[in-house]
Amino acid sequence: MTDGAGDDSAGAGGGADRPFAGLADEPAPLSKHPEGYWELCAADDVPSPGARGFVLDDDGVRVGIVVVRQGQSVRAYVNRCPHLSIPLNLWPDRFLSPDGQGLQCATHGARFRLDDGFCTAGPCKGRFLQPFPLSVKDRKIVALEP
Numbered sequence: 001m002t003d004g005a006g007d008d009s010a011g012a013g014g015g016a017d018r019p020f021a022g023l024a025d026e027p028a029p030l031s032k033h034p035e036g037y038w039e040l041c042a043a044d045d046v047p048s049p050g051a052r053g054f055v056l057d058d059d060g061v062r063v064g065i066v067v068v069r070q071g072q073s074v075r076a077y078v079n080r081c082p083h084l085s086i087p088l089n090l091w092p093d094r095f096l097s098p099d100g101q102g103l104q105c106a107t108h109g110a111r112f113r114l115d116d117g118f119c120t121a122g123p124c125k126g127r128f129l130q131p132f133p134l135s136v137k138d139r140k141i142v143a144l145e146p
Contacts, residue, residue: 027092029057038143040067043074043136049114051095051103053079056143065132066095066103067141068114074136076143077117077129081105088112088129103129 030038038056046052046069056063064079064087079087083105089095090106097104102120103112110122117129133144 027053027055029055029062031057032059036145037135040141040143043069043139043141046074046141049096049100051114052093053089053095054143058145063132065143067134068095068103070114073115074134074141075115076132076134077103077112078132080130081107081110081124082119082127082129083108083110083122083124 030040032038038054040054041052046067048069048071051066051068053064053066056065065076066079066088067074067076079089081088084107086105086107088103088105094106095103097111102114103117104110105112105122108123110124111120112118112129113120117131119125119127119129133146135142135144
């Protein structure tokens with residue numbers, strides 16, 4: 001799986017394949033299980049409502065995702081704002097809008113609904129975050145190959 005960026009630069013946001021480049025607390029990339037999935041964390045490790053970021057290592061390509069939880073509902077999106085293809089967050093796990101009702105791009109303020117990633121305000125209004133497939137198995141959140 002690649003996102004077409006292939007750029008390993010550390011510019012604004014670090015390039016699409018380096019979603020947290022330049023952050024002091026860059027999450028360590030998670031390796032893929034031999035059966036083709038990534039075990040992220042226990043479901044309760046993501047607050048409700050809340051969001052948490054992860055970096056997946058997909059055969060040497062790093063992919064940033066944001067996992068969103070609302071009650072028992074858990075979903076994930078590629079951590080890339082559709083406006084400029086930069087990460088939504090500037091600091092680890094800081095994704096929610098001030099009112100906690102949506103995701104917010106820290107760079108330009110675009111706001112996205114939690115339940116479907118639709119942009120309701122900002123420079124990419126009307127566009128969507130790219131969903132990333134997830135599953136919850138035995139109370140563990142697992143990212144699946146797209």
